[in-house]
Amino acid sequence: METGFVGKAWTFGDHIDTDMIVPGKFLQILEPAGLAKIVLHGADPEFAAKVRPGDLLVAGINFGCGSSREHAPVALKAAGIPVVLAESFARIFFRNAINIGYPVLEVPGIHKGVTQGDQLSVDLATGAVKNLTTGATFRAKPLPPNILQILDAGGLAPLVAREIAAQKH
Amino acid sequence: MTMAEKVLARSGGVDEVAPGDIVTCEVDIAMSHEATAQMLEPMEKMGASRVWDPTRVVVLVDHWVPASNEATATMHKQVREFVRRWGVTNFYDVGRHGICHQILAEKGWVLPGDLCIGSDSHTTMLGGLGAFGTGVGPTEMAAVYSTGKIWLKVPNNLLIHCRGKLQEYVYGKDVILHAIGRLTVTGAIYKAVEYSGPGIAAMTVPDRLSISNMTVEMGGKAGLCPPDEKTREYLEKIHQRPFRPFATSDREATFQERLDLDLDTLGPQVACPPNVDNVKDISAVAGTKVDQIFVGSCTNGRIEDLRMALDVMDGRPVHPDARMIVSPASTDIYRQALEEGLVERFVDAGALVTQSSCGPCFGGHMGILAEGEVCLSTSNRNFIGRMGSRKSSVYLASPAVAGATAVVGSIADPRIT
Numbered sequence: 001m002e003t004g005f006v007g008k009a010w011t012f013g014d015h016i017d018t019d020m021i022v023p024g025k026f027l028q029i030l031e032p033a034g035l036a037k038i039v040l041h042g043a044d045p046e047f048a049a050k051v052r053p054g055d056l057l058v059a060g061i062n063f064g065c066g067s068s069r070e071h072a073p074v075a076l077k078a079a080g081i082p083v084v085l086a087e088s089f090a091r092i093f094f095r096n097a098i099n100i101g102y103p104v105l106e107v108p109g110i111h112k113g114v115t116q117g118d119q120l121s122v123d124l125a126t127g128a129v130k131n132l133t134t135g136a137t138f139r140a141k142p143l144p145p146n147i148l149q150i151l152d153a154g155g156l157a158p159l160v161a162r163e164i165a166a167q168k169h
Numbered sequence: 170m171t172m173a174e175k176v177l178a179r180s181g182g183v184d185e186v187a188p189g190d191i192v193t194c195e196v197d198i199a200m201s202h203e204a205t206a207q208m209l210e211p212m213e214k215m216g217a218s219r220v221w222d223p224t225r226v227v228v229l230v231d232h233w234v235p236a237s238n239e240a241t242a243t244m245h246k247q248v249r250e251f252v253r254r255w256g257v258t259n260f261y262d263v264g265r266h267g268i269c270h271q272i273l274a275e276k277g278w279v280l281p282g283d284l285c286i287g288s289d290s291h292t293t294m295l296g297g298l299g300a301f302g303t304g305v306g307p308t309e310m311a312a313v314y315s316t317g318k319i320w321l322k323v324p325n326n327l328l329i330h331c332r333g334k335l336q337e338y339v340y341g342k343d344v345i346l347h348a349i350g351r352l353t354v355t356g357a358i359y360k361a362v363e364y365s366g367p368g369i370a371a372m373t374v375p376d377r378l379s380i381s382n383m384t385v386e387m388g389g390k391a392g393l394c395p396p397d398e399k400t401r402e403y404l405e406k407i408h409q410r411p412f413r414p415f416a417t418s419d420r421e422a423t424f425q426e427r428l429d430l431d432l433d434t435l436g437p438q439v440a441c442p443p444n445v446d447n448v449k450d451i452s453a454v455a456g457t458k459v460d461q462i463f464v465g466s467c468t469n470g471r472i473e474d475l476r477m478a479l480d481v482m483d484g485r486p487v488h489p490d491a492r493m494i495v496s497p498a499s500t501d502i503y504r505q506a507l508e509e510g511l512v513e514r515f516v517d518a519g520a521l522v523t524q525s526s527c528g529p530c531f532g533g534h535m536g537i538l539a540e541g542e543v544c545l546s547t548s549n550r551n552f553i554g555r556m557g558s559r560k561s562s563v564y565l566a567s568p569a570v571a572g573a574t575a576v577v578g579s580i581a582d583p584r585i586t
């Protein structure tokens with residue numbers, strides 16, 4: 001998995017809920033490409049047209065609160081956003097992201113420390129985050145080993161596949 | 170240990186757990202709704218030949234029932250394919266369906282002390298029966314269906330202790346709205362909540378289900394009520410497996426936080442747009458004009474809720490400037506509402522009764538709001554755009570407030586309507 005990213009930041013506030021990321025009326029879309037076209041529609045209907053692959057998302061606390069829809073991380077991933085940085089994540093969103101092999105990092109101080117359009121660099125391996133525009137540095141909370149194991153495998157499906165295959169032998 | 174910790178310890182096969190521990194748990198019951206369609210691919214990838222235990226898997230459709238368009242029809246078709254392909258035997262298709270959490274409760278799939286994993290955030294509702302119920306997404310659920318196991322971090326514990334007794338026209342819904350107003354949407358993040366005390370003991374099981382249901386709105390991982398004789402009675406004729414001895418929190422269990430509520434002084438509560446924690450006493454919002462009243466959802470679409478709304482309406486029609494939509498939470502409730510004459514009473518009052526569906530609750534189908542419209546809903550979320558247009562708004566309250574609001578055409582106090 002790629003572990004280093006540099007990109008332009010889009011900033012969102014606290015409690016960006018799953019209805020804002022993928023509103024209920026779009027839940028019938030299951031194709032990632034279709035979801036990319038409406039990502040964050042509930043927060044900013046123009047966002048999907050503005051975001052470019054490689055851009056980064058920065059948010060406040062409790063990002064992804066609300067429903068268990070996996071559409072939310074799928075949409076963000078499909079939009080080409082390589083990683084989401086937030087003060088904190090809601091638990092189901094967090095698990096869903098990790099389970100589809102999508103890195104999300106809790107970075108204390110990030111919300112106040114980044115303005116829309118700032119260039120950021122993120123190193124997933126070390127957790128080092130730098131605001132290249134201002135020079136400010138941040139450190140992501142380290143992920144526990146069992147979560148790293150899922151990300152390394154490329155998501156929960158390949159990991160479980162390995163376990164099931166191992167049992168059959 | 171707390172009740173929640175006891176469930177995680179037992180299902181994790183260890184004597185004791187403490188907050189922060191990561192345990193691999195054996196799941197007692199697993200459920201998925203239309204999200205099952207999204208599980209086809211990960212299940213295929215994982216390579217299991219069957220679901221791990223067909224007696225512990227429940228699949229159903231509830232979000233768009235009956236299918237609302239070609240896309241949702243395809244989704245339902247994929248759910249049926251899934252059921253055949255992986256040998257699911259407990260499947261509730263259109264016509265036998267109900268809202269997922271309600272089906273788990275009313276068909277006796279979940280018992281006190283169970284670890285219940287659902288592909289839906291409001292799986293916390295099963296805590297009303299004393300189970301540790303929590304939601305996951307479809308990929309995670311595919312892993313549960315394949316292996317019967319899930320890793321869980323043991324959460325901190327928050328005790329919400331209720332003394333006193335619910336007053337007339339005040340219900341479980343008002344208790345949880347008030348608690349969320351006090352604690353905010355972050356108040357229970359990553360915590361197991363326990364609702365106990367004489368106020369909970371005196372409450373009906375459906376009231377407890379409404380309370381546990383909305384635990385997730387303050388970030389809670391699970392929300393448990395101690396199981397008791399009422400729980401046993403509720404499950405008496407329907408439980409699908411033998412009961413295990415009911416376990417409650419030890420006297421010396423550690424709760425990292427505690428909130429005390431006095432039910433004697435609690436009146437009807439309303440969560441105002443656009444956040445579930447924007448909770449006010451009914452007196453602060455009475456008179457707010459509404460376009461639509463919705464009685465339904467997993468939170469408050471049970472038979473008691475339908476009766477309550479009608480009791481408050483007391484034979485009066487829905488206000489001419491408003492419309493009322495009623496969705497029973499399951500087919501069984503729908504049938505009972507027919508038998509008791511509730512459907513007829515709603516229709517006589519000018520309300521529209523749908524069959525059971527999540528539809529209006531999440532802006533999926535039936536009863537979508539247009540720009541500028543206002544809805545008073547008995548459901549659980551008033552997020553921006555939750556029931557339709559981004560420029561519509563939703564107030565959350567009990568079915569009693571819904572009944573009063575329906576006849577007045579603006580938010581009204583059921584105690585004086």
Ligand code: SF4
Nearest residue numbers: 291466467527530531
């Ligand atoms: S009724 Fe609403 S909250 Fe409950 S499961 Fe359905 S969509 Fe979710």
